[in-house]
Amino acid sequence: MTTSLPLVFDEPRRAKKPPRHLADLTGEERRTAVAALGEPAFRAKQLSNHYFSRLVSDPAEMTDLPAATRDKLVAELMPPLLTRVRDLECDNGQTRKTLWKLLDGSLVESVLMRYTDRTTMCVSSQAGCGMACPFCATGQAGLTRNMTTAEIVEQVVDGARALSRGEIAGGPGRVSNIVFMGMGEPMANYKAVIGAVRRFTDPSPEGLGISARGVTVSTVGLVPRINQLSTEGIPVTLALSLHAPDDELRDELVPINNRWKVDEVLDAAWGYARQTKRRVSIEYAMIRDINDHAWRADLLAEKLAARGDWGWVHVNLIPLNPTPGSKWTASDPADEREFVRRLQAGGIPTTVRDTRGQEIDGACGQLAAADRA
DSSP states (O other): OOOOSOOOOSOOTTOOOOOOOGGGSOHHHHHHHHHHTTSOTTHHHHHHIIIIISOOOOGGGOTTSOHHHHHHHHHHHSOOOEEEEEEEEEGGGTEEEEEEEETTSOEEEEEEEEOSSOEEEEOOSEEEOSSOOTTOTTGGGOEEEEOOHHHHHHHHHHHHHHHHTTOSTTSSOOOOEEEEOSSSOGGGGHHHHHHHHHHHHSOTTTSOOOOGGGEEEEESOOHHHHHHHTTSSOOOEEEEEOOOSSHHHHHHHSGGGGTSOHHHHHHHHHHHHHHHOOOEEEEEEEBTTTTOOHHHHHHHHHHHHTTOSSSOEEEEEEEOOOOTTOSOOBOOHHHHHHHHHHHHHTTOOEEEOOOTTGGGTOSTTHHHHHHHO
16 A cells, blocks of 8 residues: 655745735735836725626726726736636536646646535645645645645635636525635645635635635645644634544554654644634544544544543545546545444444535546546
């Protein structure tokens, strides 16, 4: 089960980044940028209102700006960053997966999922991933580069725009939840990810005005970054991709475990919950005959319960969405049910994730892998 790919924490030095965008900048930085273009600083707020509130990037629609000014400002501060390659839809049009091409040709994916009570955007934070998890399509592709804050934000703005225009089945709506569970390890692109989280949660017109409680940041377990996230003052949900409760197996399934062991990662997750008062989600992909044994459910429950019974944690089991040609496959439903039963018997709240998008290559990295083939 070992993987031959190395862990990669830093993007290649040759990585080419796109031009700056309004969404890369804080409010003060936007005012400075607008002034540097010879325009009154208050134009920054007008631009922000168009982009984050009206979801507009066409200068022709910015009628409160002088015609010559709007063209210049949009060209300098709203350059195109993502080119849509294709959309795939399922669930009667309520799930839409988009393959994007970045300016350097890198491919990334985002998914919009509409439910009766919420609409969630799943976003990518890196082109590829350097964490080398052997059952993950993105992990096996390696890391091309980090995405910028604006490239991350643009995925959500596109979804928000489609919802506001009624282009998604179910009529006009808005994005209520964002999960960093697309391509990449968010904590390995920490600065850009935190910038994007602030753009998502800043009140309009500085940002999209989405509740921090509706934002989930996932990680395979970069302990120093989990600790840092707890100091940011943004009460997002932390999702820890654990996938095994024992070091012997997790060393193979999640190679970062060779640096920070299960107990260290769980301690950091518990510390995040204690600091933020936000319940941590433990993500656990159910892989047939690999990590779905009853004794592993017991061990997981034991480790989580030992850190407190004050509702600090929730386990989210994920039926594996296998990639083409992979030896990894989803657990038998009976084994999955027994795993749930044992966790709940151990006092651990547990749910099984709704598996949206399997018929459209729903596992992150599958569309990009197909296009690279």
